[in-house]
Amino acid sequence: MFFIKAYPIFAREGFAMFLQTEWDPGAQKYGVLQALVGTMLTSVVAIALAMPMAIGVAVTINEVLPSRLRTIFGSLVDLTATMPTVLFGLWGFYVLGPFLQNAVNTLAGGAVMTSPSTLFTASVLLAIMVTPYAAAVIREGYALVPKAVEEAIYGVGATRLEAVLLKLRYVISYVLGGFFLALGRAMGETVAVAMVVGGNYAHLTTNLFQSGITISSLIALQFGNARFYTYAEPALFAAALLLAIFGIAINTAAIYLIQKWQP
Amino acid sequence: MTSTRKVLNWIGMGLFVLLGVAATIPLFLIIIDIYSKGIDAINRLGGLWHFLTSEPPSPLSKSGGVGPPLIGTLYMTALGAIGGFALGFPLGVYIGEMRREKLANAARVGVNVLVEFPTITIGLFVYAVMGLVQDDLNRYILGPVSATLKAALGNSVFYNYVSWFVGPLDSFNAYAGAAALALVMIPYVALITASAYASVAQPLREAAYGIGGREFNALFIVMRKVVSRAVLTAALIGTAKIAGETAPLLFTAFGNNYYAPFTGSTGAVSLWIYAASETPYNVQIMSAYGAAAVLLTIILILFISARIKAIHD
Numbered sequence: 001m002f003f004i005k006a007y008p009i010f011a012r013e014g015f016a017m018f019l020q021t022e023w024d025p026g027a028q029k030y031g032v033l034q035a036l037v038g039t040m041l042t043s044v045v046a047i048a049l050a051m052p053m054a055i056g057v058a059v060t061i062n063e064v065l066p067s068r069l070r071t072i073f074g075s076l077v078d079l080t081a082t083m084p085t086v087l088f089g090l091w092g093f094y095v096l097g098p099f100l101q102n103a104v105n106t107l108a109g110g111a112v113m114t115s116p117s118t119l120f121t122a123s124v125l126l127a128i129m130v131t132p133y134a135a136a137v138i139r140e141g142y143a144l145v146p147k148a149v150e151e152a153i154y155g156v157g158a159t160r161l162e163a164v165l166l167k168l169r170y171v172i173s174y175v176l177g178g179f180f181l182a183l184g185r186a187m188g189e190t191v192a193v194a195m196v197v198g199g200n201y202a203h204l205t206t207n208l209f210q211s212g213i214t215i216s217s218l219i220a221l222q223f224g225n226a227r228f229y230t231y232a233e234p235a236l237f238a239a240a241l242l243l244a245i246f247g248i249a250i251n252t253a254a255i256y257l258i259q260k261w262q263p
Numbered sequence: 264m265t266s267t268r269k270v271l272n273w274i275g276m277g278l279f280v281l282l283g284v285a286a287t288i289p290l291f292l293i294i295i296d297i298y299s300k301g302i303d304a305i306n307r308l309g310g311l312w313h314f315l316t317s318e319p320p321s322p323l324s325k326s327g328g329v330g331p332p333l334i335g336t337l338y339m340t341a342l343g344a345i346g347g348f349a350l351g352f353p354l355g356v357y358i359g360e361m362r363r364e365k366l367a368n369a370a371r372v373g374v375n376v377l378v379e380f381p382t383i384t385i386g387l388f389v390y391a392v393m394g395l396v397q398d399d400l401n402r403y404i405l406g407p408v409s410a411t412l413k414a415a416l417g418n419s420v421f422y423n424y425v426s427w428f429v430g431p432l433d434s435f436n437a438y439a440g441a442a443a444l445a446l447v448m449i450p451y452v453a454l455i456t457a458s459a460y461a462s463v464a465q466p467l468r469e470a471a472y473g474i475g476g477r478e479f480n481a482l483f484i485v486m487r488k489v490v491s492r493a494v495l496t497a498a499l500i501g502t503a504k505i506a507g508e509t510a511p512l513l514f515t516a517f518g519n520n521y522y523a524p525f526t527g528s529t530g531a532v533s534l535w536i537y538a539a540s541e542t543p544y545n546v547q548i549m550s551a552y553g554a555a556a557v558l559l560t561i562i563l564i565l566f567i568s569a570r571i572k573a574i575h576d
Contacts, residue, residue: 005391056282064280073287075570080290082500082566083559084507086533090540090555091293131286133379159268161275181379188381190510191537216383216510223514237387244384251376 005237008230018242023201023218030235032218034204036242039214041206042119042193043186046126050182053127054134055175059164061135062142081132089195092125093117097196100124104209112209117198119205119212125196130185134178137258141174142167173257180254184247190216215243294559301556304549314553319520319535322544329554331522332530335437336506336558339516339531342441344502347448351501352494354449355456360482362461371457378450386511389443393434393515401431427524437525440516444505451504455497459490492572499569503562509533532558 023031057077061070097116104113104120113120145167153163168175198211199221205212213221219236226232305314309326320327357364358371409429416425432438463486471485472478509531512518517528518538532554539551 053282053286056279057286059279060283064276076287076290079566080287082503082562084533084562086507086509086536087293087297087555087559090536090551091296093540095296128289159272161272184379188383190381190383195540216381219383220510220513240384240387243381247380248376251379255372255375
């Protein structure tokens with residue numbers, strides 16, 4: 001379906017559109033490389049921030065908290081996953097963005113981050129949003145560590161921390177599965193990112209502290225006026241096709257990793 | 264145990280807890296931020312009832328609300344949830360209970376991929392399908408149906424409701440939005456239903472089939488007790504998820520600031536927040552925060568009732 005809709009732009013530009021960096025429908029330029037780069041950058045940074053937090057959540061819930069608090073803490077994490085993304089976007093735009101701008105500029109001692117809405121803001125927001133998804137997968141795996149293995153670990157005199165690290169290694173494919181699921185989420189997230197990424201779809205930037213664009217936010221921000229240009233809508237469908245292929249590839253990898261481990 | 268290992272243990276575990284807590288702090292910050300600014304905004308824009316019923320403020324007006332978007336959200340979420348559950352639940356039973364069938368495996372992989380799929384592509388997909396079928400749908404089905412209905416209803420009060428609810432459809436309409444929401448919900452409900460059925464103890468399953476009834480009775484009467492809690496929770500949380508979705512609605516419902524037929528572009532609270540928060544007008548930004556408070560309340564009610572149900576049983 002996406003391919004059919006995207007066909008006109010492929011017929012005109014070939015796959016070169018994925019290698020061009022200028023999006024300017026008025027001048028008939030439909031490059032999406034800058035969005036592709038933005039998607040990669042934001043999701044990689046987001047994952048780098050989210051994975052430690054996700055592991056922290058899983059360990060805190062399964063190892064540290066007493067069972068009553070465990071339910072409450074678990075509910076809070078689930079609620080974070082259920083929260084509408086547009087509310088994250090609203091908060092990110094008015095609170096997190098200015099806060100990060102202040103923090104970064106103070107730390108760097110200069111105006112490094114020139115706007116509150118940048119790729120970096122989007123990454124931090126994404127990290128907060130995808131953490132529960134990764135945490136849920138890791139917890140699921142964590143619960144599957146056999147009692148005998150756990151007893152063996154403590155039996156040789158391991159401390160709590162050593163036991164945790166060993167168990168995490170035991171369920172490493174779940175940790176990786178959570179990693180890929182969260183990556184897929186981060187790549188596909190639209191509205192919250194569109195609100196804080198800055199909407200700079202015209203030029204390529206690899207500077208995290210500048211306004212940028214991602215594939216999904218390009219679609220969200222540009223679809224409204226796409227119908228005024230012959231090739232803009234096909235180009236956006238081509239971008240969506242790319243996003244869908246990424247989504248399928250990453251999620252399949254995650255599912256493969258998780259299911260491989262199951263008996 | 265040497266003291267270095269003890270210290271390392273403390274530092275390590277402390278770090279894990281710190282990271283875990285850090286992941287939940289933003290949740291509190293967001294809730295506090297939205298309620299403190301949102302309630303203030305609602306009061307300044309004309310009080311709760313006015314806010315819930317009136318049309319969104321124009322840049323120059325002093326008061327306004329989220330009436331039309333709220334109706335749109337409720338309508339599309341209800342339809343989407345019904346559709347999502349009606350298709351997701353049987354699919355889940357199929358995947359979970361008839362695991363050995365070839366197709367069930369394919370369905371499981373498909374559902375697993377779909378549940379994590381970028382929701383904006385789901386919206387685009389529905390938009391593309393809508394573009395294909397709209398003409399034919401209107402010409403061959405909805406046109407005649409609405410004409411018949413209008414003729415049958417004559418000049419009763421329901422006459423106008425035909426074009427409000429039935430058709431013909433515009434390219435952006437509430438039903439496309441509901442369909443996109445249902446597509447978001449189906450895999451979620453299916454997955455949880457499947458895992459609930461898969462977790463039914465084998466002896467119970469054998470007993471259920473063993474008493475010789477039809478498979479239907481075994482699935483929906485005997486095992487109902489075991490899975491009902493998980494399935495209900497899935498339905499409620501799934502509804503909460505789609506109530507706040509924005510991306511699938513961007514190109515399907517499109518958004519609308521006025522009380523308008525569901526057959527044309529329809530507003531949603533999430534769409535209004537998205538649109539209003541980036542305007543330069545203070546009154547619209549305020550209304551975005553008020554709308555956020557309303558949306559958050561809906562989500563929290565659904566979420567908490569799901570949790571209470573889960574703890575109660």
